[in-house]
Amino acid sequence: MTVNASSDSTAKNVGLVSLKVANGEKSESSTEKSTPEAGTPKSEAEEKDLALKDAPTGSISDVKSLYQGPEDNQGRAQWVDKYPEDAEEAAENEETDKYALIARKKKCFDGRRKFDIDSIIVHSPDLKEILGRVFKSYPGVSCELHRLIFSAPFEQFVHRWTEFTAELESAKPGRAKEHLELLHSILKEELRDTIKALEDYVVHGIITYQHLWVIFQPGAVVYITQGGTPRAMSFCSGHYTKTNCGPCYQLSLEAVGWGGSSFGRSTEYINIYSWSGTRPIKDLHALPLSLHPDEEAIRSSLIQRGRKYESLAGYHFKSYNGVALSWDSRDKLVPLTVTGRIIIDTQAFGTFNPHRAETYDELEECDYTMSDPPSTKKTATNDYSNEEMPSNMSLTDFAHLICKATLLGYSMKLKKWLCFFINNIGEIEWNDHAFDTLVLPDDTKDLLHGFVASQVESQNSFDDVIQGKGKGIIMLLSGPPGVGKTLTAESVAESMHIPLYTMSAGDLGIEPYEVENALQDILEMVAKWKAILLLDECDVFLEARTANDLERNRLVSIFLRTLEYYEGILFLTTNRVSNMDSAFQSRIHISMAYPNLTATSRRQIWANFLNLSSQKSEISEADLDSLAEISLNGRQIKNILKTSFLISARKKMPLKREFIETVLAIEGRRPDA
Secondary structure (H helix, E strand, C coil): CCHHHHHHHHHHHHHHHHHHHCCCCCCCCCCHHHHCCCCCCCCCHHHHHHHHHHCCCCCCCCCCEEEEEEEEECEEEEEHHHCCCCCCCCCCCHHHHHHCCCEEEEEECCCCCCCEEEEECCCCCHHHHHHHHHHCCCCCCCCCCCCEECCCCHHHHCCCCCHHHHHHCCCCCCCHHHHHHHHHHHHHHHHHHHHHHHHHHHHHCCCEEHHHHHHHHCCCCCEEEEEEEEEEEEEEEEEEEEEEEEEEEEEEEEEEEEHHHHEEEEEEEEEECCCCCCHHHHHHHEEEEHHCHHHHHHHHHHHHHHHHHHHHEEEEEEEEEEEEEECCCCCCCEEEEEEEEEEHHHHHHHCCHHHHCCEEEEHHHHEEEEEEEECCCEEEECCCCCCCCCCCCEEEEHHCCCECCHHEEEECCCCCEEEHHHHHHEEECCCCCCCEEEEEEEHHHHHHHHHHHHHHHHHCCHHHHHCCCCCCCCEECCCCCCEEEEEEEEEEEEEHCCCCEEEEEHHHHCHHCHHHHHHHHHHHHHHCCCCEEEECHHHHHHHHHCCHHHHHHHHHHHHHHCCCCCCCEEEEEEHHHHEEEHHHHHHCCEEEEEECCCCCCCCCCCHHHHHHHHCEEECCCHHHHHHHHCCCCHHHHHHHHHHHHHHHHCCCCCCHHHHHHHHHCCCCCCCCC
């Protein structure tokens, strides 16, 4: 059988097409469609081009290399597929890997030398082992890497130069010491100016902005003052950057704080802005504590404050006097003077202010915490109980040193969530005789005190058919103004050393949805804190519903529904008990009616207020008998005495009967003849 050239070519093309199909490539239906002239042989390049033309995207199992072309006059370059003729072989290869060190150098243009070292590559295993000790715990350095690279300005060696030279001095003769000497000789020349400058700066206590980085070593304790409050934090890293306020060196710092359920680490950023010339290190906004002239005193003070911070973790009822921090309309912290009683509770803060809650990373036990002996195991207060902490860990002195200066909580007086400074938090001075001065029959006071105490101790022991319903206790105090209704709730809370949250209708808003949200938050807070809630002058919520006032009816309904699930102690005071909605009757556990004050009651009130004052008084028993006959309520008696004491202070004399009569005359009241 004879086969001519034409038939060979056709067979070859058919084979190529078959190969394409077998490889999943697209092919023409006939050889005539894929060639310029049917029967004309094609070169290998033409067949390759034909295969590429018809191949689907991403179907060719190969790598295509592109090379950066020459730059134009604007510094732009195109990627091309032509291999550059001037390309040189890579400098690093199997031969260079045999050297202990590789120093990569670049041209120097400052006129002092020809080349600067751009980076150093360490190959020597012996040298890597030594450097592992030098840079132990240094962030960002892992000496176990096969390709260990250090880049200029070699800040790691600047910060650990003492440790590095100590290793050289203690090294035994051998290959490891030879390699160490090689590295030392390179770095000594390269870092000569920087290390000399660092030594000069430390000796003279000054620094330049350009060399600011040399005094901040990772792990060092940084001392700063924020708003007049000293703080210390652990230095993590730093870098030069630009902000809207200008160039600065930005420090990334780490502090220890309480997150609501455990202690953790938080990151903060501090900027040191540029300046010209030199500046005393002690005058910097932030500086290493080791370079501060009062290092020991500052360290001792901050550790002591940190211990107080740790003791205040969880829930605490305290007193406060000083500046605190509040959030403005832009959510920025601004100073605010605060006095009175406060609740320290980071957990509750996060519940009611989730957008302002602080977040923390887990602490590393070795640096920040230590195990307590079993006898000193702490109890937790963050869960409002006396249950034990999840673990018997306490903070180390280093953690105390870098503890935050503030804790989150609530001002009972201002009714605001605030950020409180630790140094301004103190213990409450309780008035344990307040309940004794209450003008009520002794058996009534005993019953009232015992009832509240029992509810506090067994708050969660009784429940309704519906879980969580009916756990609270509600007491209604009714009567005319100034007979001691509000004082009753205040005295009970004072004698039991528990918080009292005083609320009026104005604190809840006007719109029904505002009232419901505010009331739910307040009731939840008060129940968590095991506080007494006093809703003073609550007539708007207790008044009987009518068919004409639908908006007020909604408020009463919301109040009734919310009280069903309240789990704490609630005192309600009203002057108009006769107009109370009937639905409240079934929700009130104790109702106490206060009559108008008698002469005997008024005399006791006069005597109580006189005894409470620190100013001297010349009011006799006969004067008290006479004053008791004047028809006044308790609040009026207090106001009259307050004004009379101001007159006596102005005259620098003890309080006399004539001062009281002067005030009574102004108000149109005189003792009965």
